[in-house]
Amino acid sequence: MAIEFKPSPSLPPPVNSVGAVAWVRQNLLSSPLNIFLTLFSFYILYLLVPPVIEWGLVGATFTGASKADCTGDGACWAFIGVYFEQFMYGLYPSEETWRINLALILLVLLLGTYAVKTVNKLYLSLVILVVYPVIAYFLFAGGVFGLEVVETSLWGGLFLTTLLGVVGIVASFPLGVLLALGRQSKMPIAKSVCIVFIETIRAVPLITILFMASVMIPLFLPEGMNFNKLLRVLIGITLFSAAYMAEVIRGGLQAIPKGQYEAADAMGLTYWQSMILVILPQALKLVIPGIVNTFIGLFKDTTLVYIVGMFDLLGRIQAATHDANWLGMTIEGYAFAGFIYWAACFGMSRYSMRIERKLETGHKRN
Amino acid sequence: MTNTNMARAQLALGEEAIIEFNDVNKWYGDFHVLKNINFSIKKGERIVVCGPSGSGKSTMTRCINRLEEHQKGTILVDGVEMNDNLKNIEAIRKDVGMVFQHFNLFPHLTILENLTLAPIWVRKMPKKQAEEMAMHYLERVKIANQALKYPGQLSGGQQQRVAIARGLCMQPRIMLFDEPTSALDPEMIKEVLDVMVQLAEEGMTMVCVTHEMGFAKTVADRVVFMDAGEIVEANGPHEFFDNPQHDRTQNFLSQILNH
Numbered sequence: 001m002a003i004e005f006k007p008s009p010s011l012p013p014p015v016n017s018v019g020a021v022a023w024v025r026q027n028l029l030s031s032p033l034n035i036f037l038t039l040f041s042f043y044i045l046y047l048l049v050p051p052v053i054e055w056g057l058v059g060a061t062f063t064g065a066s067k068a069d070c071t072g073d074g075a076c077w078a079f080i081g082v083y084f085e086q087f088m089y090g091l092y093p094s095e096e097t098w099r100i101n102l103a104l105i106l107l108v109l110l111l112g113t114y115a116v117k118t119v120n121k122l123y124l125s126l127v128i129l130v131v132y133p134v135i136a137y138f139l140f141a142g143g144v145f146g147l148e149v150v151e152t153s154l155w156g157g158l159f160l161t162t163l164l165g166v167v168g169i170v171a172s173f174p175l176g177v178l179l180a181l182g183r184q185s186k187m188p189i190a191k192s193v194c195i196v197f198i199e200t201i202r203a204v205p206l207i208t209i210l211f212m213a214s215v216m217i218p219l220f221l222p223e224g225m226n227f228n229k230l231l232r233v234l235i236g237i238t239l240f241s242a243a244y245m246a247e248v249i250r251g252g253l254q255a256i257p258k259g260q261y262e263a264a265d266a267m268g269l270t271y272w273q274s275m276i277l278v279i280l281p282q283a284l285k286l287v288i289p290g291i292v293n294t295f296i297g298l299f300k301d302t303t304l305v306y307i308v309g310m311f312d313l314l315g316r317i318q319a320a321t322h323d324a325n326w327l328g329m330t331i332e333g334y335a336f337a338g339f340i341y342w343a344a345c346f347g348m349s350r351y352s353m354r355i356e357r358k359l360e361t362g363h364k365r366n
Numbered sequence: 367m368t369n370t371n372m373a374r375a376q377l378a379l380g381e382e383a384i385i386e387f388n389d390v391n392k393w394y395g396d397f398h399v400l401k402n403i404n405f406s407i408k409k410g411e412r413i414v415v416c417g418p419s420g421s422g423k424s425t426m427t428r429c430i431n432r433l434e435e436h437q438k439g440t441i442l443v444d445g446v447e448m449n450d451n452l453k454n455i456e457a458i459r460k461d462v463g464m465v466f467q468h469f470n471l472f473p474h475l476t477i478l479e480n481l482t483l484a485p486i487w488v489r490k491m492p493k494k495q496a497e498e499m500a501m502h503y504l505e506r507v508k509i510a511n512q513a514l515k516y517p518g519q520l521s522g523g524q525q526q527r528v529a530i531a532r533g534l535c536m537q538p539r540i541m542l543f544d545e546p547t548s549a550l551d552p553e554m555i556k557e558v559l560d561v562m563v564q565l566a567e568e569g570m571t572m573v574c575v576t577h578e579m580g581f582a583k584t585v586a587d588r589v590v591f592m593d594a595g596e597i598v599e600a601n602g603p604h605e606f607f608d609n610p611q612h613d614r615t616q617n618f619l620s621q622i623l624n625h
Contacts, residue, residue, distance in 0.1 A: 259466055262466065263471075268457075282472075
């Protein structure tokens with residue numbers, strides 16, 4: 001008679017291998033070098049953190065209308081308070097800034113709708129990508145429904161930064177996908193066009209492109225045919241980051257095993273079906289870190305529009321530090337700018353990690 | 367190829383061929399990978415293709431749905447010539463299912479979505495109907511309870527059975543198998559072969575590249591032996607195994623059967 005096999009029961013792990021004490025021992029104090037690094041890090045923190053807290057919080061002045069109100073030894077955040085509206089909206093007329101807020105609220109509500117299960121995601125995306133930009137444009141620019149016209153030269157601050165960043169990201173992504181597919185294409189002409197475009201744009205600094213967009217293009221256009229500088233700069237930024245995006249996505253396309261292409265072909269899917277349904281979902285997932293890298297780079301590169309006379313968040317802050325009544329506020333200004341850019345970029349990075357986790361389906365490839 | 371074998375490879379007049387190779391030649395660069403392939407397969411026939419690696423057996427099979435392009439000669443599948451005409455290729459691919467050595471399931475889709483993708487997008491079937499059909503085929507390969515999992519959560523044998531079901535979901539007239547068990551652990555080979563045997567018994571036209579000689583003996587109508595890009599011998603399984611004509615075939619069989 002066969003003997004029945006019974007697996008032995010699982011035992012709990014030894015006490016000192018779990019819990020907080022074990023964590024500290026394993027991660028902070030595991031070797032002499034590690035102990036030294038731990039102590040050294042605490043020393044650096046001790047040197048840095050208290051003065052920063054002292055300057056930025058304890059000794060800081062948070063309210064006030066002029067520099068004279070800043071009596072403490074620390075930071076003068078009153079400066080930020082006084083200029084806050086300019087930092088947010090640029091020279092956009094005060095009584096009209098509700099339009100920008102409304103557009104923002106609308107966008108947040110629309111994005112929030114994705115969480116509702118019964119909503120058709122495709123239609124919602126169409127609304128966000130097609131209908132919303134039109135509404136937002138008329139809200140910002142005015143000229144309809146009795147809304148006062150606000151020239152784009154008045155747009156500025158964080159509003160302009162966000163606009164450049166979001167439009168740049170949303171427009172450069174599909175363009176980058178098309179360029180990447182074109183570069184992989186078997187059609188020689190499409191392929192060459194994409195390669196020339198990508199290599200040319202990547203070989204030129206963004207500043208050059210912005211100069212081209214703002215100074216050179218008007219020279220070449222016939223008299224009277226002049227389109228908006230903001231639009232030209234937007235196109236410049238979009239083309240620039242699309243070239244980078246294309247190369248990131250190409251990396252993803254090349255990482256997809258040939259078998260996936262073959263399986264899609266063998267089923268009778270057309271080229272576009274196999275790209276959209278099979279290849280791109282996998283390729284894009286693989287290169288999310290690279291894509292987000294490009295997005296973050298693009299967002300920070302928008303500060304360069306300062307060069308062509310547009311005042312985004314950083315531009316507005318720099319201009320404010322030159323105010324004769326508020327001299328010496330450079331550190332506060334840049335600290336504020338730094339915080340905003342950090343928050344935006346960190347947010348993007350965390351969000352991308354969340355997406356990556358959500359798309360994880362248990363294995364990499366076959 | 368001798369005349370007798372030629373007669374074997376070509377069908378007798380009047381039999382309905384579903385796949386026809388006429389003087390098919392293919393090169394990879396300078397390398398002549400398929401040499402003068404003349405071969406016909408009739409409807410409902412089960413063909414097993416074997417041969418040493420690099421002999422062109424996979425390439426020949428993949429020419430049937432034009433995953434590989436041949437450069438000379440003609441291939442007729444279901445009366446349609448496989449050439450640069452995309453419409454022809456897409457039409458034939460709808461009717462030809464394929465199972466690969468490495469399964470090639472789509473890892474970002476669930477098992478059910480893997481199965482319904484082509485019916486929905488190529489056959490334009492309503493989603494609900496496609497799902498019902500997919501479940502039917504999953505039942506048949508005995509894996510219906512895994513429908514909502516992702517391929518990465520399944521064993522190799524299960525994945526290959528899913529791949530077979532995926533091929534069947536297009537309701538193909540021909541199934542191609544390109545070394546379907548070569549990437550599997552020994553204990554999983556049987557479950558895949560069982561499904562294939564069942565399929566063969568139902569009368570599906572099958573072209574199967576495999577080294578599973580047991581499978582060849584039980585289900586094949588003809589066994590094709592290829593070497594160096596040529597069909598050396600094509601014969602019914604009894605004659606093929608018991609009385610191979612060519613010394614190259616004898617040599618090959620002795621290598622894979624005696625160990």
